[in-house]
Amino acid sequence: MKEKSSKSTKSHQQHNGEVPPFSFNKLLDPEASWDKDQLGDVLHWIRQAVALICGLLWGAIPLVGAIWIVLFLLLSSGIVYCYYAIVLKIDEEEYGGHGTLLQEGMFASITLFLLAWILVYSIFHF
């Protein structure tokens, strides 16, 4: 437990100071400290990317049936969760809990996924 608390206090001290500007290797660096907005934006864009890829893939195969919407939601939430909990190892309590983190960009990603899925399915299979 000690290692975890020392990490959160360390990232906490940096929290008050200026958060280092965004850099790409920060994306995979569990030591980096994250500002709430920066982390929210990264999770938002991850969700949109997963939505677009799944939409295009489901439409191209094609996968038909509402169950695939549920599977997309589970897949995209799983990816977002694994990213912030395993890759970044952040303490979710500091960022508003799992609810806030998993809700980031959710609605936009669902509409983007449905749009890509319907479009590719309609254009290439009819």
Added chain:
Amino acid sequence: MVFSLSSFRYGDSLIILSISLASAFVCEGISWLLIYRTPNYKSLRSTIDRTSKKLETLKTSAPSTKKSKTKKKDRFETSLKESSRDLSFSKFKSGGVVAIVLIIVFGLLNSLFEGKAVAKLPFTPIPFIQKMSHRGLSGDDPTDCAMVFFYFLCSMSIRSNLQKFLGFAPPRGAAGAGLFPVPDTKSS
């Protein structure tokens, strides 16, 4: 370009997609012209960001019962609420213009694609969604998709992502920015 699109049975969906892309850019352009570049908006935006960060650090730091801390917290919260309110007022101006653009685009699409299935749904939507996705269509095939639903999906996904990309998305710290703003119970 339009001729080659109609070789696809559901080429109309591509037309709707490009029209909503264009209207999203027009709407953001108008909002930028009327609000986002004005100094008033920028100062409001930075006050909100600064205050919500200070409030954040105040909340996450060790909760102490010191009077000054709770007073400071209340001051931050009220200033956050005020600037959020001013922010939404400043958006009112362009909100009207953007609404007019969206209504015009919707009317145009409606006249072009009224009663026509513009896409095929790879799933059978729940009745609630069907009201929108099967609106104005003849026949009872639930996987036919009407313009209204497709346009809804286009504008929702494109506009919110475009705003996020351009940095015009409402700040997270703004009071009531969340989907269901939980009323803050005032400590007596």
